[in-house]
Amino acid sequence: MKKIIVFNILFYFILNCSLQVYSQEISISGQVVDSLTNENVPYACIYIKNQKDSIVTMKYANERGVFVLSYPTKTEGNLYVSMMGYKEMKNNLTLYNKNQKIIFKLTPNVNVIDEVIVKSKAYNVTKKIDRTVYTITEDKIKNANDIYDILKTLPGVVVDEQNKTIRFKGGQPDVLVDNMPANFLYPKLEMLKLDQIENIELIDRSSLYGGEGAGGIINVKMRRKEPYALSAYYSNETSYTIKDKQLNLEENFFNVNYFLSPFLLFNNFDSKIENEINTTNVNGTLLNNNILFDKKNELNSNIYKPVTYDNFGVFIPSQNVNFLLVYGYENAKKNKENITNEQILNTNYNYKLSEIKNDIKNSRANYFLSKLFFSTEKGHELSLSYTYAKYKNSTNIDANQKYNTFQNNINSDSSYNYSSEQIANSSIKYFDFYYNQPLNKTSRINVHASYSSQNYPENIYKYYISDIEYYPFYKASDTKFSKTVAGISYGKKIKRFKIDGTLNYEYSLIAANFTRKINQSDTIISVDLKTPFYSPSLRLSYSINKLNELNLGYSYTNKVGSPEDYLNYTDKQNPQLWQTGNSNLKSEFYNKIYSSYKLTKDSLNFSLELFYKKTNNGITYINYPVTPEVFLYRPENIAMNEQIGSDISFWYQISKRLNINFNSIISHSTYKADELKEIAQIYNITSEKIIRKQFGTVSIMGIQYKFNYKKAGNPGFGIWLNYYSKEISYTGFNYPFFDFDFAISKRFFKDKFFINFSIENILGNFIEKKSYEDYLGIKSNTINYLTENTMAFRVYLYYIFKDGDRGSKDIKY
Numbered sequence: 001m002k003k004i005i006v007f008n009i010l011f012y013f014i015l016n017c018s019l020q021v022y023s024q025e026i027s028i029s030g031q032v033v034d035s036l037t038n039e040n041v042p043y044a045c046i047y048i049k050n051q052k053d054s055i056v057t058m059k060y061a062n063e064r065g066v067f068v069l070s071y072p073t074k075t076e077g078n079l080y081v082s083m084m085g086y087k088e089m090k091n092n093l094t095l096y097n098k099n100q101k102i103i104f105k106l107t108p109n110v111n112v113i114d115e116v117i118v119k120s121k122a123y124n125v126t127k128k129i130d131r132t133v134y135t136i137t138e139d140k141i142k143n144a145n146d147i148y149d150i151l152k153t154l155p156g157v158v159v160d161e162q163n164k165t166i167r168f169k170g171g172q173p174d175v176l177v178d179n180m181p182a183n184f185l186y187p188k189l190e191m192l193k194l195d196q197i198e199n200i201e202l203i204d205r206s207s208l209y210g211g212e213g214a215g216g217i218i219n220v221k222m223r224r225k226e227p228y229a230l231s232a233y234y235s236n237e238t239s240y241t242i243k244d245k246q247l248n249l250e251e252n253f254f255n256v257n258y259f260l261s262p263f264l265l266f267n268n269f270d271s272k273i274e275n276e277i278n279t280t281n282v283n284g285t286l287l288n289n290n291i292l293f294d295k296k297n298e299l300n301s302n303i304y305k306p307v308t309y310d311n312f313g314v315f316i317p318s319q320n321v322n323f324l325l326v327y328g329y330e331n332a333k334k335n336k337e338n339i340t341n342e343q344i345l346n347t348n349y350n351y352k353l354s355e356i357k358n359d360i361k362n363s364r365a366n367y368f369l370s371k372l373f374f375s376t377e378k379g380h381e382l383s384l385s386y387t388y389a390k391y392k393n394s395t396n397i398d399a400n401q402k403y404n405t406f407q408n409n410i411n412s413d414s415s416y417n418y419s420s421e422q423i424a425n426s427s428i429k430y431f432d433f434y435y436n437q438p439l440n441k442t443s444r445i446n447v448h449a450s451y452s453s454q455n456y457p458e459n460i461y462k463y464y465i466s467d468i469e470y471y472p473f474y475k476a477s478d479t480k481f482s483k484t485v486a487g488i489s490y491g492k493k494i495k496r497f498k499i500d501g502t503l504n505y506e507y508s509l510i511a512a513n514f515t516r517k518i519n520q521s522d523t524i525i526s527v528d529l530k531t532p533f534y535s536p537s538l539r540l541s542y543s544i545n546k547l548n549e550l551n552l553g554y555s556y557t558n559k560v561g562s563p564e565d566y567l568n569y570t571d572k573q574n575p576q577l578w579q580t581g582n583s584n585l586k587s588e589f590y591n592k593i594y595s596s597y598k599l600t601k602d603s604l605n606f607s608l609e610l611f612y613k614k615t616n617n618g619i620t621y622i623n624y625p626v627t628p629e630v631f632l633y634r635p636e637n638i639a640m641n642e643q644i645g646s647d648i649s650f651w652y653q654i655s656k657r658l659n660i661n662f663n664s665i666i667s668h669s670t671y672k673a674d675e676l677k678e679i680a681q682i683y684n685i686t687s688e689k690i691i692r693k694q695f696g697t698v699s700i701m702g703i704q705y706k707f708n709y710k711k712a713g714n715p716g717f718g719i720w721l722n723y724y725s726k727e728i729s730y731t732g733f734n735y736p737f738f739d740f741d742f743a744i745s746k747r748f749f750k751d752k753f754f755i756n757f758s759i760e761n762i763l764g765n766f767i768e769k770k771s772y773e774d775y776l777g778i779k780s781n782t783i784n785y786l787t788e789n790t791m792a793f794r795v796y797l798y799y800i801f802k803d804g805d806r807g808s809k810d811i812k813y
Contacts, residue, residue, distance in 0.1 A: 025070045025071060025072055025073060026070065026071055026072075026073055026075075027068065027069070027070045028068075028069045028070075028071075028079075028101075028102065029066075029067065029068040029069070029101050029102075030066070030067065030101045030102040030103055030104060031061070031064070031065045031066050031067070031103055031104070032044040032046070032061050032065040032067070032081060032083070032103075032104045032106060033065060033103060033104070033105055033106070034086075034105070034106060034108065035105035035106060035107045035108070036107075036108060038105075040064050040065035041061070041065050041083055041086070041106055042061060042062065042064065042065055042124070043060055043061055043062075043083070043124060043135065043137040043138070044060070044061045044065065044067075044081055044082065044083040044086075044104075044106065045058065045059075045060055045061075045080075045081070045082050045083065045198075045223065046058070046059050046060075046061065046067050046069050046079070046080070046081050046104075047059070047079075047080050047082075048069070048071050048075065048077055048078070048079050048080070048093065049077050049078055049080065050075060050076065050077040051076050051077050056071055056072075056075055056077065057069060057070065057071045058195070060137060060138040071093075075093060076093065077092075077093055078090055078091065078092055078093065079091050079092075079093055081104045081106060083106055083135075084124060084126055084133060084135045084198075084199060085108060085126060086106040086107060086108055087106065087107045087108075089104060089106060124137075125600055126199075127543065127549075129207075129442075129443070129444055129491040129492075129493055129498055129500065130203065130204065130207040130208060130436075130444070130491055130500065131201045131202060131203040131204070131207070131219075132201070132202045133199050133200070133201050134154060134199055134200045134201075134202070135198065135199040136150060136194075136197050136198075136199065136200065140153070141194045141195060141197075143653070143656065144194055145716075145745070145747065145751075145754075146189070146190045146192075146194070146754075147189045147190065147192045147194065147197075147220070148164070148166075148189065148190075150194065150197075150200070151166060151200070151218070152651055152661050153605055153651050153653075154200065154202060154605060155202075155598040155599065155600055155605045155606065155607040155649070156168055156169065156202065156216075156596070156598060156607035156609070156649055157202070157218070157649070158649050158661075158663040159661075160720075164189070166218070167663075168202070168215060168216040168218060169204065169205070169213060169214055169215055169216035169609070170214045170215070170609065170611070170647055170665075171214035171215030171216075172215050173215045173216045173217055173218045174205070174215065174216075174217045174218070175189070175218050175220070176217065176218070176219040176220065177192070177219075177220045177222065178219075178220075178221060178222055178317060178322055178373075179219060179322055179373040179375075179383070180315065180322055180324045180371060180373065181324070181369075181371070182220070184266070184268070184311060184313065184324065184326050184369070185266065185315060185324075187253070187255065187268050187270070188233065188235055188253060188255070188798070190235075190754070190798060191233050191255065191800070192220065192222075195223075196222050196223050197220060197221070197222060197223065198221045198222060198223040199221045200218065200219070200220050200221070201217075201218070201219040201220075201221065202216065202217075202218060203216060203217035203218070203219060204216055204217075204500075204539065205217050206500075206502065206537050206539060206553065206555065207489065207491065207500045207502075207539060208434065208436075208446065208448065208489065209434075209448055209450075209485075209487065209489075209502070209504075210448075210487050210489060210502030210503070210504045210535060210536075210537045210555075211502075211504065211535060211537055211555055211557055212537075212555045212557050212590070212592055213537070213553070213555070229258065229259050230256075230257070230258050230259075231256070231257045231800070231801060232254070232255060232256045232257070232800075232801035233253075233254070233255040233256075233798065233799070233800050233801070234252075234253070234254050234255075234798060234799050234801070235251070235252075235253045235796070235797065235798035235799075236249075236251065236252055236253075236795075236796070236797055236798075237250045237251040237794065237795070237796045238250060238794070238795050239792050239793065239794040239795075240792065240793045240794075241787055241790055241791070241792045242765060242790065242791045242792065242793075243277075243764075243765060243785070243787070243790040243791070244275075244277045244787060244790075246275055246277070248273065248274075248275050249273055250272060250273060250274070251270065251271070251272045251273075252270070252271050253268075253269070253270045253271075254268075254269045254270075255267070255268050255269075262316055262317070262318065263314050263315070263316055264314065264315040264316070264317065265312075265313075265314055266312065266313060266314075266315065267310070267311070267312040268310065268311050268312070269309075269310045270307075270308070270309050270310070271306070271307070271308045272305075272306070272307045272308075273304075273305070273306045273307075274303065274304070274305040274306075274307075275303070275304055275305075275787070276301070276302070276303040276786070276787040276788070277300075277301075277302055277303075277787055278299075278300070278301045278303070278784070278785065278786045278787060279298070279299070279300050279301075279784075279785040280297075280298070280299045280782060280783070280784050280785070281296075281297070281298050281782070281783045281785075282295070282296065282297040282298075282780050282781070282782045283295075283296050283297075283780060283781055284773070284778065284779050284780025284781060285778075285779050285780070286344070286625060286628055286777060286778055286779075287777035287778075288625055288627065288628050288777060291346065292346060293344050293345065293346050293349070293628050294343075294344070294345050294346065295342075295343070295344050295628070295780065296342065296343045296344075297340070297341070297342045297343075298340070298341045298342075299338060299339070299340050300338070300339045300340075301336060301337065301338045301339075302336070302337045303334070303335070303336050304334075304335045304336075305332070305333065305334045305335070306332070306333055307330065307331070307332045307333075308330070308331045308332075309328060309329065309330035309331070310328060310329060311326055311327065311328025311329075311367075312326070312327060312328070313325050313326035313327060313328075313369075320374060320375055320376060321372070321373070321374050322371075322372075322373045323370075323371070323372050323373075324369070324370065324371045324372075325369075325370050326367075326368070326369040326370070327366075327367070327368050327369075328366075328367050328369075329364070329365060329366045329367070330363075330364070330365040330367075331363075331364050332361075332362070332363045332364075333360075333361065333362050333363075334359075334360070334361040335358075335359075335360055336358070336359040336360075336361075337356070337357070337358050337359075338355070338356070338357045338359070339355070339356055340353065340354070340355040340357070341353070341354055344628045344629060348407065348408065349406070349407050350404075350405070350406040350407075351403070351404075351405050351406075351628070351629060352403065352404040352405075353401065353402070353403055353576075353629070354401070354402045355399060355400065355401045355402075356399070356400050357397065357398070357399040357400075358397070358398045358399075359395070359396075359397050360395070360396045360397075361393065361394070361395045361396075362393070362394045362395075363391065363392065363393040363394075364391070364392045364393075365389055365390065365391045365392075366389070366390050367387065367388065367389035367390070368387070368388045368389075369385070369386070369387045369388075370385065370386050371383070371384065371385040371386075372384045372385075378438055379436065379438040379444065380436065380437065380438065381434070381435065381436040381446075382434070382435050382436075383432070383433070383434040383435075384432070384433055385430075385431070385432045386429075386430070386431050386432075387428070387429070387430040387431075388427070388428070388429055388430075389427065389428045390425075390426075390427045391424075391425065391426045391427070391428075392424075392425050393422075393423070393424045393425070393426075394421075394422065394423050394424075395420070395421070395422040395424075396419070396420070396421055396422075397418075397419060397420045398419045399417070399418055399419065400415070400416075400417050401415065401416040401417070401418075401575070402414075402415050403415070403416070416465075416575065417465070417466050418463065418464060418465050418466075418470075418573075418575075419463075419464045419467070420461065420462065420463050420464065420573065421461070421462045421464075422459075422460065422461045422462075423458065423459070423460050424456065424458070424459045424460075425456070425457060425458040425459075426454065426455060426456045426457075426459075427454075427455050427457075428452070428453070428454050428455075429451070429452065429453045429455075430450070430451070430452045430453075431450060431451045431452075432448075432449075432450045433447075433448060433449045433450070434446065434447075434448045435447050435448070442492060442493040442494070443490070443491060443492045443493065444490075444491050445488070445489065445490050445491075446488070446489045447486075447487070447488050447489075448485075448486075448487050448488075448489070449484075449485060449486040449487070450483075450484070450485045451482070451483070451484050451485075452482065452483050453480065453481065453482035453483075454480070454481045454482075455479075455480050456477065456478065456479045456480070457478055458478070459475075459476060459477045459478070459479070460475070460476045461473075461474065461475035461476065461573075462474060463573055471517045472517055472518075473517075473571070473572070473573050474515075474516070474517045475514070475515070475516065475571065475573075476514075476515035477512060477513065477514045477515065477563075478512070478513045479510075479511070479512035479513075479514075479563040480509070480510075480511045480512070481508075481509070481510050481562070481563060482508070482509045483506065483507070483508045483509075484506070484507045485504055485505070485506050485507075486504070486505050487502055487503060487504035487505065487535075488502070488503060489501065489502040490502075496542055496543045496544075497540070497541065497542055498539075498540070498541040498542075498543075499538075499539070499540050499541075500538070500539040500540075500541075501536075501537070501538045501539070502536070502537045502538075503534065503535075503536050504534070504535040504536075504537075505532070505533075505534055505535075506531075506532070506533045506534075506535055506558060507530070507531070507532050507533075508529075508530070508531040508533070508558075508560050508587075509529070509530055509531075510527060510528070510529040510530075510560070510563050510566065511527070511528055512526065512527040512528075512563040512566075512567075513525075513526050514526075514527070514567055514569065516569060525567060525568070525569055527563055527566045527567060527583075529560070529566060531558070531560055531587055533558040533587075535555070535556055535557055535558060536555075536556055537553070537554065537555040537556070538553065538554050538555075539551065539552070539553040540552045540553070548597070548598070548599055549597070549598045550595070550596070550597055551594075551595060551596040551597075551598075552593075552594075552595045553593070553594050553595070554591075554592070554593050554594075555590075555591075555592045556589070556590070556591055556592075557589070557590045557592070558587050558588065558589055558590075559587060559588040559590070559619075560587045560588075561585055561587075561619055561635060564581055565581050565582065565585055565619070565635045566581050566582065566583055566585055567580070567581035567583075568580070568581055568582070568583045569581065570632070575630070576629065576630060576631065577623070577630075577631050577632075577633055578626070578630065578631070578632045578633065579632075579633045579634075580632060580633070580634050581634070581635065582634055582635050582636065585619065585635055585636075585637060586617045586637050587617075588615055588617060588618050588619050589615060589616070589617065590613060590614070590615045591613070591614050591615075592611065592612065592613045592614075593611070593612045594609060594610065594611040594612070595609070595610050596608060596609040596610070603652065603653035604651070604652050604653070605649075605650070605651045606649070606650050606651075607647075607648070607649045607650075608646060608647075608648050609646065609647040609648075610645070610646050611643070611644070611645060611646070611647065612642075612643070612644045613642070613643045613644075614640070614641070614642045614643070615640070615641050616639065616640050617637040617638070617639075618637065618638045618640075618641040619635055619636075619637060619638075620635070620636055620637075620638045620730055621633060621634070621635050621636075622634055622635075622636050622731075622776075624776060625776060625777065625778060638671065638672070638730055639672045640670065640671070640672040641669075641670075641671055641730075642669070642670040642671075643667050643668070643669050643670075644667065644668050645665060645666050645667025645668060646664075646665070646666050646667070647663075647664075647665050648662070648663060648664045648665075648666070649661075649662070649663040650662045650663070669727075669728055671728065671729070671730045715744055715745065715746040716744070716745060716746075717742070717743065717744040717745070718742070718743050718744075718745075719740060719741070719742055720740060720741045720742075720743075721738075721740045722738065722739050722740060722741070723736070723737075723738045724736060724737040724738070730775065731773045731774070731775045732771060732772045732773040732774050732775065733771065733772055734769075734770070734771045734772075735769075735770040735771065735772070737767065737769055738763065738767065739761050739762065739763045739764055739767065739789075740762055740763065741758060741759065741760045741761065741762065742758065742759045742762065743756055743757065743758035743759075744756070744757055744758075745757070752799060752800045752801075753797070753798075753799045753800075754797060754798050754799075755795070755796070755797040756795070756796045756797070757793075757794070757795055758793075758794045758795075758796070759791070759792075759793055759794075760791070760792050760793075760794055761789055761790055761791050761792060762791055763791075764789050764790040764791045764792075765790055765791045768783050768784075768785075769783070769784045769785075769786070769789050770782065770783050770784075771784075
């Protein structure tokens with residue numbers, strides 16, 4: 001017994017001594033200041049790298065530049081101090097072999113283009129000529145679960161967290177990570193580790209490439225260039241729709257990365273399945289040849305669409321040069337079954353159509369992408385990218401139609417069976433060049449160019465009636481569409497003003513040969529359209545103070561139609577919907593004026609953009625009622641399409657547990673389609689002058705709450721309210737629509753495992769989504785019962801594997 005007691009005493013004594021030796025650390029505390037002004041530099045990053053070049057520990061200075069950093073005694077390596085706008089400081093750890101306080105003096109980087117640095121608790125804001133840079137601080141990271149929580153705090157950035165989509169400057173932005181496409185390196189943005197983000201750049205696309213600039217660019221800069229030696233990510237999304245009583249395994253995604261210095265090898269595999277059961281009911285009247293008909297139509301469609309894609313490649317990151325090389329493929333299949341029942345009648349006429357149509361599409365794509373990006377501390381930037389994709393598509397349609405006609409007291413029945421086969425092979429090439437040259441601290445110039453082409457060398461369409469090929473409906477084509485853009489931009493900062501102008505030269509080419517069978521012989525119909533165009537744009541910015549900014553911009557842009565839009569030939573393969581082009585079709589020319597106001601604070605971000613957009617020849621696709629049973633689909637230039645409105649986004653953090661966000665687009669639209677009256681007379685269709693004016697809005701508000709802010713991983717919930725007001729078009733309008741979503745989420749295993757449960761479109765089963773049409777003698781109400789708009793339960797989860805690399809698993813925060 002005594003031996004056991006003595007042994008236990010010795011064991012605990014040795015263990016205690018070992019723990020004391022192991023736990024010995026060196027502590028460095030101090031302050032980071034500006035070497036020229038001796039002012040505090042808040043939120044600087046202080047970190048230590050060991051001899052394996054892995055980060056051992058990292059800390060951020062507070063708002064006064066004060067920090068405390070501890071590391072194990074036996075650590076060998078270097079200490080770094082970095083901050084946007086300053087030269088990075090690097091010293092060997094042997095200089096700090098005792099617990100001590102020290103003042104780090106950072107030297108401003110005088111080569112950086114003239115910047116204004118705004119300091120706040122949330123982040124530092126650096127305003128450059130062509131972008132605004134937000135350096136994310138530790139406080140901001142603590143409040144965020146993923147990158148979406150950070151993005152929605154930035155002015156002008158709107159995040160739909162339920163659908164994981166982002167809107168910026170009125171459109172979907174290009175999201176980059178270290179100037180490379182995020183959809184390859186981080187296909188799921190949740191993969192980004194927040195503590196590795198150095199800053200986020202919000203870039204007005206028009207300041208780099210001119211034009212309208214809708215969507216902008218969001219560039220996430222990572223602090224660490226060396227990713228994990230081996231890491232992986234898995235996510236799954238499953239839903240259950242109440243209306244369809246259907247369980248959908250919507251997506252399985254798997255990513256794996258391996259770092260073999262200096263290469264990052266990656267592979268992304270994704271499989272998606274879409275299941276939809278949709279119903280559309282149309283009831284109305286049709287005036288044709290001065291005879292009024294009642295018209296009813298019910299369309300039921302079942303859609304099953306599995307998609308599988310995989311891409312793999314190599315990424316070579318460095319301080320000044322990044323290179324990306326990707327190869328990928330995609331396989332998709334779409335099975336669609338349509339069941340249509342239509343009735344057209346008046347006092348002396350009753351027409352009934354019943355159709356069952358199966359549509360099967362198969363497509364395969366192979367693509368290759370490469371991009372090189374080079375930058376210097378002085379602000380030089382060079383970007384080169386090339387993309388090539390090849391597509392093989394096939395479509396098979398099999399339809400059975402039954403007709404019943406009652407006219408002049410005579411009842412007749414008939415049937416019509418047809419099928420078609422289509423093979424379409426195509427390729428896409430895209431090349432992009434961009435170079436930015438700083439002239440001095442307050443001005444810069446850039447040149448840019450791009451070339452894109454779409455070639456369809458083989459597009460063959462065969463049509464069968466009762467399994468016998470019907471040559472008059474045979475189609476073949478060889479088409480090419482290309483667009484070349486070359487431009488120059490100049491930017492200048494004058495005190496609080498920034499001015500930025502761009503002039504682009506655009507050249508569009510459509511060259512197409514369409515083969516049709518006329519009198520059993522091939523007839524070639526050619527389309528040759530060349531469109532040169534100069535596109536100017538101008539932007540003016542004024543900084544009211546460090547937190548408020550006003551912007552004003554103008555752009556003049558051009559858009560041409562597709563090759564088939566200019567083909568003067570009527571295809572009648574679909575018995576109910578004929579199609580034709582329009583050789584007189586003109587390109588769309590848009591004038592747009594916009595202004596914006598941005599406010600940035602610690603717990604509040606607000607952005608307001610006012611816009612005015614007008615075209616006098618917008619391209620619109622119109623269904624003309626040739627007979628009560630047959631419509632003709634044809635592109636036309638509408639006389640005028642004018643929009644004026646505002647795009648508002650707002651984020652406010654009420655407390656550390658509660659925040660709200662709101663975004664809304666409010667606009668007034670005007671449509672004038674005087675030409676339709678003249679065109680309608682050609683087809684003997686009744687038409688009145690069409691002038692429509694209407695206010696409209698799309699508003700989304702989100703409320704999020706965390707149950708316990710201090711404990712990581714505790715659950716939080718969110719509510720999103722969605723409102724879509726009455727929206728007009730040249731044919732009619734959509735009725736207002738309101739719905740809301742609810743979600744609750746929780747993290748496990750040190751934030752590696754995440755699960756989110758949501759109830760979407762909670763009112764979708766009770767509120768009908770309706771629209772109204774009134775044009776060319778057509779008046780109808782449409783009610784849609786779509787899977788995407790009905791109530792659904794959804795579970796989304798992901799897990800991050802292998803969190804650590806080459807010694808960095810010991811990192812401390």
